[in-house]
Amino acid sequence: MHNRAMPPLMFGMKVYLPDDDPRSMPARMRGLGVTTVFCGDEYGPKLPAFREACARAGLQFYLIATVFRDPKALAADPTLLSLGSAGGVSRWRDSEFYQLVCPARDDYLDRRIEKTHLDIEFLRPDGLSLDFIRYYVRREQTVPDHPPEAIEKFCFCDHCLAIMRALPAFAFPHAARDRRAKAAWVLESRREEWTAWRCGIIARAVSRLAGAARSVAPNIGLAIHGVPWTSEEYDGARRVVAGQDIGMLAPLVDFFHPMCYFHMMRRRPEWTHDIAVDYARSAGRPVLPCVQVNPFFRKGPIAPATFRRHVEAALKPPSPGINVWEWALLKDDPAKVDVLKSEFERAAASA
């Protein structure tokens, strides 16, 4: 692995909200055994102070870039929204937070890369973790027995249809007049060509972002937030729906963290390990599963003993660590803090 920024065992902690003292929390995390903070780029004005405090506490600092999730850009230009095969848009109900830009919009991506470039110059993080680097899907609400054909596929916006029209693989038949008819024809008769094309768009976005980051900091660590599905699940939806071809992305980054939020996704706590194994097989790269501390999007509870099984599974070989989602859900829960502390100690002792 060429990434010098990754310790042999990485205990990550995700932080998104400035709802805690940015100067004192790094020391508390360090005391718990955390090695690396993953901080969202929307943290706000206290981000530089937090980044500095992490360095002082001896914590690595990874910046999370939410690549295609950008409410401000979408408010300014609603044509950036993706359009789906069944007439949907890339927004969860009326959520401002959960809406995604069409990944084929290079005009948007150029601006996003410029912002990330400036963030890296200013904050000098040890690593960059790319989140929402995929096509739209509400994977949090995709239950285990969800029929694959019922998952809407994106993107069939005017911009994407114009690109497709210029590609030999997508000579739309005359009968496919409107958006839905074109989408139905593509999914019926050009499914693999369309999937490969979209996976290429995601890979190119990763490659451009990685290039921009490494042009500022050649040894910066690069990670991808992955959709927590195995390669076969929902008829290959990781590629077909999300556009994430893990084998194609692997050479571009140092490691992956699939977001194994077992509770909201109605899985067993140990399921985390199945996803990590599948990712490791596809990626040939280290895989650090993200674990869920407390309920979100779905009512609880998550008992401390259940959380321990979840963390234990996430730390099973070949996993070189975990990434905990997230500080805001953990900091006021001493039982879960104890679970993490003891599991980190156990993993470090047996490493």
Ligand SMILES: [Zn+2]
């Ligand atoms: Zn599009």
